[in-house]
Amino acid sequence: xxxxxxxxxxxxxxxxxxxxxxxxxxxxLKRNTQLCHMTEIVQQIPTSGSxxxxxxxxPLCAKHNEVLTLFCExxxxxxxxxxxxxxxPLDQPLIPIEEAAASHREILKRHIGTLTNNLENAxxxxxxxxxxxxxxKRKMEKRREELDYECEEIKSFLEVEHNEIDKDLLMEENDAxxxxxxxxxQISHHTFRLSSLLSKTEEKCSQTDEDLLAGIERIHNSYGNxxxxxxxxxxxxxxxxxxxxxxxxxxxxxxxxxVELTLDPETAHPDLIMSSDRKxxxxxxxxxxxxxxxxxxxxxxxxxxxxxAGRHFWAVKIIGAGECFLGVCKxxxxxxxxxxxxxxxxxxxxxxxxxxxxxxPTGQRKIGIFLDYExxxxxxxxxxxxxxxxxITDKFTEKLIPYFSIASSSDSLTISIxxx
Numbered sequence: 001x002x003x004x005x006x007x008x009x010x011x012x013x014x015x016x017x018x019x020x021x022x023x024x025x026x027x028x029l030k031r032n033t034q035l036c037h038m039t040e041i042v043q044q045i046p047t048s049g050s051x052x053x054x055x056x057x058x059p060l061c062a063k064h065n066e067v068l069t070l071f072c073e074x075x076x077x078x079x080x081x082x083x084x085x086x087x088x089p090l091d092q093p094l095i096p097i098e099e100a101a102a103s104h105r106e107i108l109k110r111h112i113g114t115l116t117n118n119l120e121n122a123x124x125x126x127x128x129x130x131x132x133x134x135x136x137k138r139k140m141e142k143r144r145e146e147l148d149y150e151c152e153e154i155k156s157f158l159e160v161e162h163n164e165i166d167k168d169l170l171m172e173e174n175d176a177x178x179x180x181x182x183x184x185x186q187i188s189h190h191t192f193r194l195s196s197l198l199s200k201t202e203e204k205c206s207q208t209d210e211d212l213l214a215g216i217e218r219i220h221n222s223y224g225n226x227x228x229x230x231x232x233x234x235x236x237x238x239x240x241x242x243x244x245x246x247x248x249x250x251x252x253x254x255x256x257x258x259v260e261l262t263l264d265p266e267t268a269h270p271d272l273i274m275s276s277d278r279k280x281x282x283x284x285x286x287x288x289x290x291x292x293x294x295x296x297x298x299x300x301x302x303x304x305x306x307x308x309a310g311r312h313f314w315a316v317k318i319i320g321a322g323e324c325f326l327g328v329c330k331x332x333x334x335x336x337x338x339x340x341x342x343x344x345x346x347x348x349x350x351x352x353x354x355x356x357x358x359x360x361p362t363g364q365r366k367i368g369i370f371l372d373y374e375x376x377x378x379x380x381x382x383x384x385x386x387x388x389x390x391x392i393t394d395k396f397t398e399k400l401i402p403y404f405s406i407a408s409s410s411d412s413l414t415i416s417i418x419x420x
Contacts, residue, residue, distance in 0.1 A: 059210050068210065071100035076217040078210060101209030104216055108205045111223060115198040122191040129187055133180045140173050197222055250381060253370055254420050257313040261303045261402055261417050269299030269336045272406065278304075280416040283322070283406035298325060300335045300405035303417075307373060308399045315368045315383060317418045318354050322410020325349045326369060327392075328378060331399040341405075348392045349403065350380045354413065366418070371400065383420065 059068050061080035068078040073093040084094060095103075204212055204219055262278040273282045281301050307328075318324060329335065330346030341347035354365055366383035378392040404415050 069097055070094045071097050071213055073100070076213070076220075078213055097209050097213070101212055104213060105205060108201055108212075108219070112198065112201055112205065115194055115201060119191065119194045119198060122187060122194055126184070126187045126191060129180070129184055133177075133184070136176055136180065140169075143169070250368070250386060253311075253313055254315075254368070257311045257370070258420065259305065259312050259314055260419070261305055261314050263404070263417070264302050264304040267335060268301040271299045271408070272301055274301070275416075279418075280414055281404060281406070282320075282412065282414040283408070283410055284412055298323075298405040298407045300325075300403060302329070302335060302404075303402040306331060306399045306401050307371060309373050311373070312371045313368060314402060315366060315418050315420050316404070317416045318352065318365045318367065318413065319416070320411065320413035321354060322413035323351065323353050323407035324410070324413060324415060325351055325403070325405040325407075326367060326380070326415075327403050328369075328371060328400040329403045331401060335403070335405075343392075343394060346398075347403065348378050348394060349405070350390050350392075366420075368420070369402070373400070 059078070060066060061068055061083060063086075064080050064082040066080035066082055068080050070079045070081065070084065071077070071094065072079055072087070073095065075092070078097065079087075079094065200222070201219065204216075263274055263281055265274055265278065268274055268281065271283055273284060274280070283299055316326060325341075327347065327349030329341070329348070333341070333346040335341075339345065341349060352365070352367065364384075367389075368381040368383050370379045370381070371377075372379075373396055376393055376395045378394075379388065380390040381387065382389050406413050406415065
């Protein structure tokens with residue numbers, strides 16, 4: 001049966017053609033083959049994007065083949081009305097899709113703000129880590145310079161030690177760089193994860209309600225552990241390679257023979273002001289002005305400790321401008337008298353002139369004194385650059401006491417007993 005016949009089938013009377021209005025009472029119709037082909041061609045023409053979108057099917061429930069209109073807040077799933085009866089338990093909270101999408105969109109927006117702050121913090125930490133890396137390299141270079149300078153002074157007999165210590169320093173540097181590189185990698189990975197999560201969250205927020213809620217559980221589960229890794233703090237070993245003259249024995253000497261000293265108030269000159277812990281003494285003349293004629297000898301004080309055997313090391317820090325004397329004296333030597341101290345009457349000292357703008361930028365000098373009673377040796381060391389300064393050799397036969405003196409011509413000078 002032709003198309004026209006099917007269209008008129010069952011109709012009574014005479015009807016005109018809808019195009020030309022010509023009456024066809026005999027209903028003898030013929031198939032228009034060309035028109036059929038044109039109709040088929042038109043139907044095959046692709047539709048526009050908006051038309052395709054309108055033609056897309058609304059998401060249906062896979063189980064009941066109904067439109068998804070509800071969202072379960074407990075299981076975070078999209079449901080149709082029939083799904084409600086199959087829930088376990090039945091009283092699970094169900095809300096309309098529009099309401100659920102609005103609620104979760106607000107949650108995602110808050111996460112976006114938090115993730116943005118986390119990302120900024122991670123980038124700040126990464127920048128700081130990079131600065132720390134360069135700081136470690138700078139310190140390493142500085143220590144190498146010190147090593148080269150000090151080894152030049154003792155190159156003739158410290159070549160082997162220099163190579164060994166440089167190898168240890170290289171191992172320490174490699175370890176530090178490995179830790180720093182690993183820490184940078186962790187921070188970089190953390191930054192990448194935050195950036196990726198932020199992008200996914202922003203993309204999720206811009207989706208339709210159904211797409212936003214589909215798989216929302218996976219997004220929420222991604223927000224755990226957003227803490228940025230801490231900056232790796234590189235603690236370098238302390239002074240492992242400074243090797244000026246006599247230094248090979250100096251470190252061992254300090255570690256083995258350093259003693260705790262305190263000053264004896266009963267032996268202190270009246271113009272010396274002693275600290276409450278008996279570790280420091282400061283000279284100030286009564287009128288506040290230098291007085292070179294106050295005494296033939298300089299105001300002095302002894303320690304409370306006596307030494308009649310063995311090896312002993314102590315160190316002092318000198319602050320201020322003036323002249324001081326450091327050493328030991330016999331137990332029988334009477335201090336703070338007009339008698340001039342010398343080795344002949346049982347006094348061994350090293351004179352030291354200190355200026356406020358000297359070699360040491362801070363105006364502080366650190367001096368180490370080593371006594372070897374049996375060998376009859378007193379050695380003085382500059383602890384600012386770990387160098388040997390001066391030595392005295394004699395024969396000791398009675399108790400010796402550490403001695404500290406400040407010239408009365410000094411402006412204001414302080415001697416403090418310190419521990420290295």
